[in-house]
Amino acid sequence: MKQDQASPSADQTALAVICGAGSLPFALAEAAKARNRRVVLFALRGWADAKQVANYPHHWLWIGQFGRFMKLAAAEGCREVTFIGSVARPSLLSMRPDFLALRHLPQMIRMFRGGDDHLQGVVARAFEQRGMRLVGPKDIAPELLMPHGPLGSRTPNARDQVDIARGLALLRATSPFDIGQAVVVADNQVLAVEGPEGTDRMLARIAELRANGRIRSPSGSGVLVKAPKVGQDHRLDLPTIGPDTVANAASASLAGIAVVAGSSIVAEPGRVATAASQAGIFVIGVPEDGSER
């Protein structure tokens, strides 16, 4: 493991990319290809973008087809697997578990009684018990991780720094409860804690609350803060931002976005920087403890 962290492209076997929604799976696939890594996409039915999937060697799967995945991945010579792209928490029925998945059913039922953390542990163990190594963006394409410092031309002011620190502290406090990975804080007041609705809908809620006069801090104040959970497996489900996040934060009249550098993913950093500068909001990678560098 340590060896691979030092040299992301050490394993030159094919990489299995299990693809959820959005553009990130393809950014990751391109980054792996740029390192001369062969990539096979395993596109999740209902989530992956079929048009873009068609540009790569690929297979389609239901989320529960663990046995089918293991068989196809072995035939493709994949020894490493990564999950990327968003997938809403599935219901047991919609997963269509196959025979091998059913063997993990007791674990899966336990996982459905917990939050995401449990799900992640079960998934990682299920793969590794069968000799398939689970890897994350850090191992494959560190350039997808949020860098330290600002993207775009704006930076947080002193008031924003207070909001960022409060947001990070709140996320640490809620982390054992396995909630979302995002909050909005404005003028030291917590405006929202993300639940299963996701970041974009949470930001839409802020915009609506502002329109209804339920938020006392002025337009142009407030920060969206995203951080991984304490002790989170960094190979799975890192907090993610992209150009849409910038657009939605601007619609919610926030001052900016702060995400933990090195353990959050930024989709299309160039477009994020341009969008942030144009919208007049900051996007910044911060240390996990909120301290200034």
Added chain:
Amino acid sequence: MKQDQASPSADQTALAVICGAGSLPFALAEAAKARNRRVVLFALRGWADAKQVANYPHHWLWIGQFGRFMKLAAAEGCREVTFIGSVARPSLLSMRPDFLALRHLPQMIRMFRGGDDHLQGVVARAFEQRGMRLVGPKDIAPELLMPHGPLGSRTPNARDQVDIARGLALLRATSPFDIGQAVVVADNQVLAVEGPEGTDRMLARIAELRANGRIRSPSGSGVLVKAPKVGQDHRLDLPTIGPDTVANAASASLAGIAVVAGSSIVAEPGRVATAASQAGIFVIGVPEDGSER
């Protein structure tokens, strides 16, 4: 103070009731009148229900008219004041502060940079500095407080008890951050944390998430949990439920509602019990630590 807690109706001077929205101010006024207490309503413009206000001796106020309130309350012979009914967090402009309120402006500006806790402390001190004693429902009409045990015919099962305990623990963890006083937990998964949108809109969000398949726990599971903040001044802004809360929890397909007994207010307990039984959901008063009695 201790004397009054033992004997709620010890002070027989007139009671000033500062009225926000909803039916609670009138339930409190009736309870005080039933104890032969003279009641004068100070109805907040934009919030209090004008029709019901008209049934009592009353004056109308903007939220910021602190000086006007003190003058009128003195003329009415009021030595005790209570706040009741909902008021959204006001913006500084909408408060229309008068001269005396302006003298408290430095405190008020500080309070606007914090959350509700700060606001409560400032309000309580401002009254008490001028010889007006702030009292709460516990002092005036303890029958408005949520009792221990169920209202209506349903009770939580073992799964619901786990959700209640988790909700109370989460509210304790978020309490220092001065957020809302309500969360929804289903099958041990946190579905929502209340922000400035309030309980009813939070419940509407749950209903929407269920309709969109974003919640994996089945319909009929999940508990709305409400608790006062740790160390909260119990004279101000206690968590409140009423018949609407029951209707909204039922629309969100929850199993029930748990509120901390003795430090939450239940508006119209009879109607709440009937509504809960009819909707097939439980409403229960629980100890602050979530233990079974």
